[in-house]
Amino acid sequence: MNIILLGPPGCGKGTQAKRLQDRHGMIQLSTGEMLRAEVESGSDLGNEAKEIIEAGKLVPDDIIIDLIAKRIQEPDCQEGFILDGFPRTVPQAEALETLLKEQNIIVESVIEFSVDDDAMVKRIVGRFACTACGRGYHEEYQRPLIEGVCDQCGGKDFMRRADDNEETVRSRLADYHRQTAPIIDFYRDREMLVSVDGMAEIDQVTEKLETIVG
Numbered sequence: 001m002n003i004i005l006l007g008p009p010g011c012g013k014g015t016q017a018k019r020l021q022d023r024h025g026m027i028q029l030s031t032g033e034m035l036r037a038e039v040e041s042g043s044d045l046g047n048e049a050k051e052i053i054e055a056g057k058l059v060p061d062d063i064i065i066d067l068i069a070k071r072i073q074e075p076d077c078q079e080g081f082i083l084d085g086f087p088r089t090v091p092q093a094e095a096l097e098t099l100l101k102e103q104n105i106i107v108e109s110v111i112e113f114s115v116d117d118d119a120m121v122k123r124i125v126g127r128f129a130c131t132a133c134g135r136g137y138h139e140e141y142q143r144p145l146i147e148g149v150c151d152q153c154g155g156k157d158f159m160r161r162a163d164d165n166e167e168t169v170r171s172r173l174a175d176y177h178r179q180t181a182p183i184i185d186f187y188r189d190r191e192m193l194v195s196v197d198g199m200a201e202i203d204q205v206t207e208k209l210e211t212i213v214g
């Protein structure tokens with residue numbers, strides 16, 4: 001099964017994509033994570049994208065479309081994938097539609113997380129993750145069970161994303177409303193869209209997704 005998760009930064013797409021991957025085996029394709037890996041590796045693409053990401057702006061469509069076009073052809077995507085953070089503009093949604101048609105790939109559901117902007121700022125500014133395993137935490141809502149130790153792998157180093165500060169988050173949210181929200185109508189017109197309440201508890205959102213993904 002192939003699905004697309006849509007929603008502003010902080011809405012829970014990444015967390016739920018990881019859970020779907022663990023339960024159903026589809027591969028999470030997070031364009032944000034792919035780009036951060038490029039930045040980390042110091043590749044030409046990473047160097048080009050670094051400043052854009054840190055300013056909370058969107059990377060040019062052609063770069064990101066190319067990245068996804070290559071990635072979905074890899075063998076691990078053949079059993080299904082979850083697009084997390086892509087598409088983010090109407091041209092990206094159109095390019096994806098063409099790409100999928102050419103390769104006879106069907107997306108079964110486009111799931112939109114509906115949330116409140118101010119709550120997203122609070123969620124993002126407080127979040128951090130284990131450097132070793134990537135397990136996500138939040139200063140207020142989800143601290144490690146033992147202070148300073150990752151629940152999942154016992155790691156003791158934690159990191160914050162460079163773009164998770166209030167100013168950048170506000171810019172990312174503004175971009176979401178201007179550039180990404182229009183693709184909700186794009187998928188609604190194609191009768192592919194399902195909405196979930198992204199303000200609900202994490203486990204409740206997971207339960208709701210289970211009813212959709214089955």
Ligand code: AMP
Pocket residue numbers: 009031032033035052053054056057058059060064084085086087088089092163172
């Ligand atoms: P995310 O991890 O999804 O919040 O993405 C982090 C950053 O990566 C974004 O703020 C953008 O700078 C860049 N990015 C990720 N996905 C896309 C995309 N589909 N189109 C353009 N830029 C993207």
